[in-house]
Amino acid sequence: MNRLSAIAGLAFIASLAASALAGDAKVIHVASTFPLSLPLFSEATGRLSEQVDSLTGGEVQLVFHVPGNLAPASSTVSRVTTGEIAAAWSTAGQFAGHDSAFELLSSIPFGPNTIEYMAWFLEGGGLTLSRDLFAKHNVHNVPCMVLPPEGAGWFSKEIRSVDDLKGLRIRFFGLGGRVLARLGADIIEKPPGEIVDAMKRGEIDAAEYSLPSMDLTLGLQNVAKYYYFPGWHQPSTLYELYFNEATWRGLTEKQQETIETVCAAVMRDSIGRAEIMQSEALEKIKRSGIKLRRWSPDLLLTFEATWEKVAEEEMAANPRFRQIYESYVRFRNQYGFWKRFSYLH
Template sequence: MIRLLVIAGLALTASLATFAFANGATVIHVASTFPMSMPLFSEATGRLSEEVDSLTDGEVKLVFHVPGDLAPTSDTMDRVSAGKIEAAWSTAGQFAGHDSAFELLSSIPFGPDTVEYMAWLFEGGGLTLSRDLFSSYGIYNVPCMVLPPEGAGWFSKEIRSADDLKGLKIRFFGLGGRVLARLGANVVQISPSDIVDAIKKGDIEAAEYSLPSMDLTLGLQNVAKYYYFPGWHQPSTLFELYFSDATWRALTTKQQETIETVCAAVMRDTIGRAEKMQMDALDDIKKRGIKLRRWSPDLLLTFEAAWRSVADEEMATSPRFAEIYKSYERFHTNYGFWKRFSYLH
């Protein structure tokens, strides 16, 4: 059985800024910024813990902590950067307060699906750019999981035109939120655990979170009856382990390679598992009477035009954003030529 190593209620002490040694093992405390009880997250963190432990013969132990245990979620990545926390399980978009370029290393609106994202990341120079950016903040990143398209949000009413978005109070993450704000929506950030209550109380009218399987677990089907697709804002989403430079350098080369290898295995297996889980989740959601909707072609064109405007604005203000986005666009152009000629769809 996969073991989920979760230490709840452990106070943050100075000892967490350095390695803890127990019976000769290097124990690395990993702060999660996502609920680890969610489908896929629980399996991923459990497997990472178990296999790193096993393949290093107990020399390295990854101990995952629930959000807020070691630090406030919004401050987690900053503390890894400062060396106050050894590692984090998160996505690059959580560090976007420092540079909007980090958003592109999490997900790209109207961008790559899972296969294309991995091709750009590992073969198109994306990972080199990513590690260069993170290294400037004292962080070493290891890609560990990539997810398929998210749902595009839960709404209490149908959205038939861009006018229906004006003034709409909605929880929306990342660059997609910037797009909706540009179209007049009132975009707010709320932690996953607070989304359902916020809709119940009327603080927000709509929300996006993640994949159908995760949205179902969160309970969004209980507070909104319209569920929109496709998830144009996050066609794929990358999750990683983030180590402080000191933590990563203290590991042996073999231990570093083991963590990279286990992450690669988790990423590979998650691709198939995630796709299958969404089939089952959508079937469940339909049986609950939720109305599934696809965005109209006109609205998708409106979203895309707004995204291009946001991207142009960010490229003008962030050299790193421009560098990474242009790298992806060059890759996408060549990949698109291959895809159009070689794939049926």
């Protein structure tokens, strides 16, 4: 057992002991899909724990666990739906094995920036559709954080044309991975904590994960040569708390409202905090010898055209995907009228 695993194990034991001493407190153990040491995630989960505890007077306590303590990273949300665990910290895209429509509730390729995504999700019908879909799987979702565009991937060689993607073994998330697969890449799923070691062992040739600040902390700059932008596959990404329906119903209305309110505050702060951290992270990545690249216009056009084909095929195959995607497209068309007249670019 390595040092981090030992620490995580002791924390788990301590949290269970705290549960026993908490009396009437409702202690909800939350399985995280992501390493809790990563920037933004550590801040968000810490604040969620502290403020829910404080504002409920200790009546509700959220105890976050690193991947592997309560559930493997790949199955946190799935185990919430069965009731094996009470709650998870993750993204809707992690539930795509149950229904591809969930992927649209995490991020949309060539889709909205943070402001537009939040406008659709919170005011344009996205949250209602999201909760209807999760309810079918015994889950209640609470939006808690939204992040700006990701990096588009780390590569050992330059990608100058579609031919360079053929046969490339790449860790890639969500609908963007479907696009690259259509272009000949071999998409390999890996939880974030396993990406760097997989590249070191040669199991994968390339990988995308998240923002520069998170990628830097993971150490991706130590196993690649090129870092590509923009992150066309995830122009914004939504993160949520997922509660088993019975766990959520077991809370009072006031306790539920407190969790929703704290999540809204964490989301607000994450928008500014995430943006301000990335320039410094990129500077460190550049100083480490990594070559920063932007996708060529031709490749971006190819990615976008391929995404449109993927979306059309998925809408034809899955009525729930169609319902959510068409809701977003209607909103975007309406929003675009305002955007074209009001924004400088």
